[in-house]
Every structure is written in structure tokens, then in C-alpha cells.
Amino acid sequence: MNTSLRRTVVATAAVSMALGMAACGKAGSTSTASSSSSSSAGTSAAAGGSIGLLLPENQTTRYEKFDKPLIEAKIKALAPSANIIYDNAAGSATTQAQQVTSMINQGVKVLILDAQDSAAIKTSVQAAVAKGIKVIAYDRLAQGPVSAYVSFDNVKVGELQGQGLLDALGAKATPSAKIVEIDGDSADPNAADFKKGFQTAVAGKVNIAYDASGLWKPDVAAQKAAAAITQLGAKNIAGFYSANDGMAAGIVTSMKNAGLSSLPIGGQDAQLDAIQRIISGTQSYTVYKAYKPEAEAAATLAVALLNGQPAVTTIATSTKTSGSGDNVPSDLLTPVLVTKANVESTVVADGLYTASDICTSAYAAACTAAGIK
Known part of the structure; x- marks a missing residue:
């Protein structure tokens, strides 16, 4: 295991064990937990109370395959009597706002929220907090009075992406080398951090000749890449930047159609298909943000808040300022650059x-x- 990643996992596990002993002493004596979707979560919560989990979309494989089961498993391990109520916004900020209202009406005590639109969700966060609900911003920093934020150092993610591209370009990384940059959705504050880190890493070393948003959608990213190839000319492009692996899949298709499969491109999230592209040589790198320590840190915070424990500063040892100007206690984990070599x-x-x-x-x-x- 990568050394920095090992430190992150061990540290998170140690905190989780300590809080787990305290949480189990309070919540472990009642019935086992139940997990339900919002459509069937009208049943009465277990004595430990209800924790809501709202994820933003289902086009990126991580949320349903990793985040949801890992968060649920950790909550159940720490607080067997807690009821978990789950829903996914499927890419709609309006739907997610309705889901927060549903969570309020169902009486959740803690809400783990991965915002589809960090600004649009602010009034929903305020409404939840007004009802006494503790809100944990997960992966994306929602605006409003959230209690804590768990994510990765997203500027560092962008810096690693920039370094990965420069490494892949090698001697071709020159101030005149034209790069196509496809960013994430501006409604996601992480997208701005990724962009900031990436552009800082490559400043003065390559020429970002085309910059557009792919909205975290592979088909949109493919369209933007195709437009860039038409505008700049295939032979004039040195490489591509994709803010995540999902969009990279679409961009790789446009590259292949233009005969540019040998050019560098990278992403992030370490999706399985991206790892396979890296192995086969059609993607240069990804950034691995280990899902388990992130998910378990959020779950541990949620259980601590459910049980009234002042554990936020124990886990969230740094601070991040949200778009609404709130200074939020934060736990920012360390990302890792992945290439074929590692x-x-x-x-x-x-x-x-x-x-x-x-x-x-x-x-x-x-x-x-x-x-x-």
C-alpha cells in the first residue's frame, strides 16, 4: 500500500475504533439496523435514531458501488440500532432538494449530504439545521451551516492530474504544446478545486488551448473534445485533460475517432474501466481517492453526532471555507497518482x-x- 495512503487508512481506523467503543456503549443494546430507500423509509426508526444519506448522481460508478455500501456498513458496525435512510438525486438538484425535505419529514437526526449543486442546496441545508439536524457535507462542500466536511484535498487532486499529464508528455511538455482541458460541472465546488490545482501544476509548461465543461457527463465530454479537435486541428493537439475518469471514457472515444489514441489523457476516481485503459495504454493516469477511509470517516462522524458526542474536531482537524462563507471543520484525505507502474x-x-x-x-x-x- 502507498505510504501516504496507509497513514490515512490507519489514522481513520484508529479514530473509528475509539468512537466505535463509545457509540456502541450507547446504541448497541437495541435492535439491529435497517437500511431503506426513501420510498420505503416511512417505517419507525430504531431507538438509535435515523441517519440520512443523500448521494448526487448515478452516472459515476463510485457512488452506488462503493460510497453507499461502505458508509452503511460502517454506520451499522458502530450503531446497530441506527436506521439508515438513503436516496440518490440522479443528477438533479431539484430532486435532491425534495429528498432533503423528505429526510426532514422522516425525522432524521443526522444527514450525510453529497450535494449535486452546492449553492442550490443551501436553503435545504438551512431548513434541515433549523429542525435540529446535523448535516455532514460529503465529498463536495455544500453551502450553508453544515457541521463538518469529509473529502480529499481536491486542489492536490488537480495538482496530481497536472503532474500526471506533464509526466506523460515528457519532452513534449513545452509552453507551446496545446492541451485540451475538459472540466467538471461548475455546480460542484470540487470542480473548481481540481481546475485550480491542474492549472497551477501546468502553468507556463503547456498551453491550455481549449477549456470547457463536460458537466461530469461522458457524452458531453466527448462532444466537447470533438469540438476542440475540430477547432484546433488534430495534428496540433499534444494531450487532453479530463477532470474525471467517467468523462475520460467519452473523450477517449473522440480521440480514437480522430486518430489520437496515442496522446496522453488522464482523469480521477480510479474507475475500473480507467484502470483497464491505463493498463492497455489508452489512458495515461488516474487519481486514486480511496473510498473506504472517506466513507468511514463520514459514517464515524455521523454516529458521533447521532449520539451527541463532540467528536467533530477529533476527526475534522482542518478547516475549509464554503461558497457561503462558512468555516467548516474538515477532514481532507490524501489522494494518490496512479499510472501503469503502480x-x-x-x-x-x-x-x-x-x-x-x-x-x-x-x-x-x-x-x-x-x-x-
Whole structure:
């Protein structure tokens, strides 16, 4: 396991164990937890109270495959009597606002919220807090009076993306080298952090000749990349930047159609398909943000707040200022750059994927060449 990542996991686990002992002493004597969707969560909550979990969208694979089950499992481990109420906004800020209202009406005591639109959700956060609900901003910093924020150092993510692109370009990284930059959705404050970090890392070293938002959607990113290729000319482009792996998949298609598959491109999130592209040589890098320590830190905070424990400053040891000007206690974890050279020592060693997950028949030869087994 990467050294910095190991420190993050160990530190989070240690805090979780300490809070777990305290939480279980209060909540562990009643019935087991139940997990339900918002459509069926009208049943009475267990004695430990209800924790709401709202995630922003389902186009990115991480939320349903990793974040949701990891958060739920940790909450159940720390507070077996807690009821977990879950919903996903499916990319709609309006839907998420309605979901917050539903959570308020169902009497949740703590809400873990990954905002689809950090500004638009502000009034919903205010309404929840007015009802005595503690709100934890997860992965994206929602505006309004949230109690804590759990995410990664997102400027650092952008810096790693920039470094990954420069490394992939090698000697071709010159001030005149034209780069196509496809950013995330401006409604997500993380997108601005990724962009800031990336542009800081590459400033004066390459020329960002085209910059547009892909809205976190692969099809939109593909369209923007195709427009950039038409505008700049395929032969004049040195590389591409994608703010995440989902959009990178769409961009890679546009690159292939233009005969540019050999050019550098990177993303983030360490999606399985991105790891496979890295192994096969059609994507240069990704940034691995380990889901488990992030999810478990949020769950640990939620249980502590559910039980009235003043644990925010124990876990959230830094501060982040939101778009609404609120200074929010924050737990910012460390991201890791992943290339073909360290796939095995990062995502495989951490158990995110097995070698067999990555090395399907289409990628078997590439895995053998990369030493992944």
C-alpha cells in the first residue's frame, strides 16, 4: 500500500475504533439496523435514531458501488440500532432538494449530504439545521451551516492530474504544446478545486488551448473534445485533460475517432474501466481517492453526532471555507497518482480491485506485460 495512503487508512481506523467503543456503549443494546430507500423509509426508526444519506448522481460508478455500501456498513458496525435512510438525486438538484425535505419529514437526526449543486442546496441545508439536524457535507462542500466536511484535498487532486499529464508528455511538455482541458460541472465546488490545482501544476509548461465543461457527463465530454479537435486541428493537439475518469471514457472515444489514441489523457476516481485503459495504454493516469477511509470517516462522524458526542474536531482537524462563507471543520484525505507502474501497489494492494477484475480476456496480455497477476 502507498505510504501516504496507509497513514490515512490507519489514522481513520484508529479514530473509528475509539468512537466505535463509545457509540456502541450507547446504541448497541437495541435492535439491529435497517437500511431503506426513501420510498420505503416511512417505517419507525430504531431507538438509535435515523441517519440520512443523500448521494448526487448515478452516472459515476463510485457512488452506488462503493460510497453507499461502505458508509452503511460502517454506520451499522458502530450503531446497530441506527436506521439508515438513503436516496440518490440522479443528477438533479431539484430532486435532491425534495429528498432533503423528505429526510426532514422522516425525522432524521443526522444527514450525510453529497450535494449535486452546492449553492442550490443551501436553503435545504438551512431548513434541515433549523429542525435540529446535523448535516455532514460529503465529498463536495455544500453551502450553508453544515457541521463538518469529509473529502480529499481536491486542489492536490488537480495538482496530481497536472503532474500526471506533464509526466506523460515528457519532452513534449513545452509552453507551446496545446492541451485540451475538459472540466467538471461548475455546480460542484470540487470542480473548481481540481481546475485550480491542474492549472497551477501546468502553468507556463503547456498551453491550455481549449477549456470547457463536460458537466461530469461522458457524452458531453466527448462532444466537447470533438469540438476542440475540430477547432484546433488534430495534428496540433499534444494531450487532453479530463477532470474525471467517467468523462475520460467519452473523450477517449473522440480521440480514437480522430486518430489520437496515442496522446496522453488522464482523469480521477480510479474507475475500473480507467484502470483497464491505463493498463492497455489508452489512458495515461488516474487519481486514486480511496473510498473506504472517506466513507468511514463520514459514517464515524455521523454516529458521533447521532449520539451527541463532540467528536467533530477529533476527526475534522482542518478547516475549509464554503461558497457561503462558512468555516467548516474538515477532514481532507490524501489522494494518490496512479499510472501503469503502480496499479498493483495501489488499487490492487488496497483491495479496491483484484487482478482478475482488471485482467479480463480483453486485457490479459496487457496485464501480463505490466506484471499484474
